[in-house]
Amino acid sequence: MTCSKIMPAIVDKSGVTKICVDDFAFRKRYTYGTVMVDLETHRIIDLLDSRETGKVEEWLRSYPNLQVISRDGAQTYASAATNSHPEALQISDRFHLLKNLSGAVEEYMYRLFPSRLAILGTSQTPEMQALYDTRNRPERIRFARKKRSEGYTVNDIALLLHSSVTTISRYLSIPEEEIPEIKENARERQHLEQIRKKQEAVQEVRKLYSEGHSIEEITRITGHVRKTVKKYLKEGCSLINGHYDQRLPGKLAPYEQEVIEMRSKGITYTKIHEYITQKGYTGTVASLRVFMQKERTHQNSIIKQENTPVEYIPRKTMCQLIYHDLEKVKGITAEQYETAIKKYPVLGQLYTLLKEFHRIIFSGKNDELDSWIEAAAKLEIDEIDRYINGLKQDLHAIKNAIAYPYNNGLAEGSVNKIKLTKRIMYGRNSFTLLKAKLLLGEYFYQIN
Numbered sequence: 001m002t003c004s005k006i007m008p009a010i011v012d013k014s015g016v017t018k019i020c021v022d023d024f025a026f027r028k029r030y031t032y033g034t035v036m037v038d039l040e041t042h043r044i045i046d047l048l049d050s051r052e053t054g055k056v057e058e059w060l061r062s063y064p065n066l067q068v069i070s071r072d073g074a075q076t077y078a079s080a081a082t083n084s085h086p087e088a089l090q091i092s093d094r095f096h097l098l099k100n101l102s103g104a105v106e107e108y109m110y111r112l113f114p115s116r117l118a119i120l121g122t123s124q125t126p127e128m129q130a131l132y133d134t135r136n137r138p139e140r141i142r143f144a145r146k147k148r149s150e151g152y153t154v155n156d157i158a159l160l161l162h163s164s165v166t167t168i169s170r171y172l173s174i175p176e177e178e179i180p181e182i183k184e185n186a187r188e189r190q191h192l193e194q195i196r197k198k199q200e201a202v203q204e205v206r207k208l209y210s211e212g213h214s215i216e217e218i219t220r221i222t223g224h225v226r227k228t229v230k231k232y233l234k235e236g237c238s239l240i241n242g243h244y245d246q247r248l249p250g251k252l253a254p255y256e257q258e259v260i261e262m263r264s265k266g267i268t269y270t271k272i273h274e275y276i277t278q279k280g281y282t283g284t285v286a287s288l289r290v291f292m293q294k295e296r297t298h299q300n301s302i303i304k305q306e307n308t309p310v311e312y313i314p315r316k317t318m319c320q321l322i323y324h325d326l327e328k329v330k331g332i333t334a335e336q337y338e339t340a341i342k343k344y345p346v347l348g349q350l351y352t353l354l355k356e357f358h359r360i361i362f363s364g365k366n367d368e369l370d371s372w373i374e375a376a377a378k379l380e381i382d383e384i385d386r387y388i389n390g391l392k393q394d395l396h397a398i399k400n401a402i403a404y405p406y407n408n409g410l411a412e413g414s415v416n417k418i419k420l421t422k423r424i425m426y427g428r429n430s431f432t433l434l435k436a437k438l439l440l441g442e443y444f445y446q447i448n
Contacts, residue, residue, distance in 0.1 A: 013063045016045060020070035021077055022411035023051045024418050026431075033431070034059070034077075035418060037410045039068065043442045044414050049431045056080035070406045072096045073394055092397040093408035094361050100390070101357055102322050104383040105350050109319055111231075111383075114240055116312040119339045138180040144171040162266035188297060195239045202239070205232040234382075251283040252291055263292055313340055318347065322354060349379060366399035 018039040023032045026049075034048040034056055048059045057080040060066065066084075070091040071077040081090050140161060147157045158168045201222070208218045218229050231237055252259070255276045262272045269292075273285045313332055318340065320329045326337055341348040353376055360368045373391060376384050391398055401407070421438055 014065055016063050017065050018068040018070075018406070019045070019063070019066060020406070020408045020411040021056075022072060022408055022415060023074070024415045035411060035414050037414050039070065039406055039410065042410055044417070044438055045442070047418075047431075047435045047438065051076055053079050053083075057084045060084035068404075068406060070408050070411070071397075072408060073100070073390065075393075078394060078397065089400055089404070090397040091400045091404055091406050092394055094401050095408065095412070097361060097391075097398065097401065098358060101354065101387055104387040105322055105354060106319050108350070108381050108383040109315065109322075109347075112236060112238065113315050113318070113344075114238070115315050117315060117318060117340060117344065118312050119336060119343055120311075141171045141174060141179050144168055148172055198239050202232045202237060205229055209233055251281060252287055255279065255281055256291065256295075259288055259291065260295065311336065321351060346379070346381075353379070353384075361402055364403060366402035369395075369399060369402065 016038060020037050020039055021034055023034055025032050032051045034051050035044060036046040036048075037043065038045045046059075048055065050056070051074075053076050056076060060069075060080055061084045066088050068089045068091065069077075069081045069085065070093065071081065072093045073096055078090065081088060140163075144157050144161065147160065148154075152160075154165055154168050154172070158165045161168065201224070205218055205222060205224065208221060209215075213221070215226060215229050215233075218224070219226055222229070224232070258276065259272055262275070263269075269285050269288045273281075273288060313336055317329060317331045321332075321337075326332070326334060332340075341351075353372075356375075357372060360366075360372055369391075373388055376388055418434075418438065421434065421441075425434065425437070
């Protein structure tokens with residue numbers, strides 16, 4: 001029996017009233033199809049070998065009694081549903097609404113904040129301060145003199161620096177004019193040079209714009225792409241590369257804080273290595289030295305900017321708070337979180353915005369969405385503004401998503417079923433056979 005003879009017997013198109021649709025890939029990023037799932041029976045009832053508006057519209061017209069169409073925010077499906085069934089209730093998928101907002105907030109955080117956010121030190125001990133402030137001999141001399149002026153005894157300073165009293169006395173006896181100058185290392189010099197070059201590029205773009213040149217003209221003159229020019233024109237443009245000082249997780253990652261604390265107490269690298277090796281570390285002693293040098297350099301540069309002892313929180317940790325509660329995120333305490341929110345108020349506003357949107361989406365009260373949009377627009381964040389513009393273009397369907405229980409979860413699950421079937425078929429067979437295999441399977445073996 002051929003596929004064309006089987007299909008009509010499976011689905012009575014006139015009896016289908018509530019559906020959800022979603023796309024699936026034949027070849028990712030190249031060719032796509034569309035799957036239709038019945039919201040009442042939970043079955044896949046049809047597939048289309050395209051997701052183009054015209055073909056989807058014609059396909060939907062073949063189902064004359066559709067009353068509810070659940071879909072994602074793609075304009076293709078919105079237009080096709082409106083043109084084919086203007087009276088049908090269109091519902092936007094809640095999952096994609098939440099996912100896209102979270103993505104917009106994360107994109108903003110990566111654009112604005114460095115890889116590690118500096119906050120006021122919540123647990124800065126004198127030993128830790130001594131560790132960070134004494135990377136080389138000139139810094140050790142100046143640190144010793146500073147502590148002496150604060151009333152520390154020579155013995156106290158010797159304990160902080162893990163040096164002998166004789167060495168500290170020698171440091172204190174050096175005349176002011178003979179103290180060596182503190183010089184940046186090669187990494188710091190390179191970083192400062194990059195900041196200087198970017199500052200010049202930003203000033204050039206802003207100068208051209210102030211002279212009346214359009215963004216298109218500036219891109220031709222400077223060679224920057226349009227996105228870069230627009231970024232340079234913003235007041236909050238950061239001169240520091242967002243990837244600067246970013247760490248990739250490695251063997252030492254679980255033991256970093258222990259290494260810093262033990263080193264601040266004067267424990268040698270060899271002893272530290274022996275200790276963390278017993279706990280599972282498989283790296284070398286040299287890795288500890290490199291890590292500590294980078295850490296001290298980073299902390300020293302932060303202190304110069306902040307003029308106060310600081311701690312830092314990885315940006316990726318703050319981004320995890322977009323998706324998880326504070327209690328479920330490792331690497332940040334409640335005290336550090338409160339300190340970070342106090343220093344960067346916009347983070348608190350964004351987290352509140354996310355939680356409020358999540359509450360509204362599942363509240364059933366779609367009239368609250370308008371006031372949320374107004375509050376979000378007041379932040380004047382480009383990524384959030386783009387998201388809001390997308391909401392306004394599909395506002396009716398989004399409000400329906402809040403008011404009604406339907407969603408696109410069945411379609412998303414069905415896409416996984418299609419992927420599995422394609423793998424079983426080794427991708428060698430035609431769309432007609434794929435469609436027949438899926439629909440026959442749905443007809444004979446319903447899976448709720």
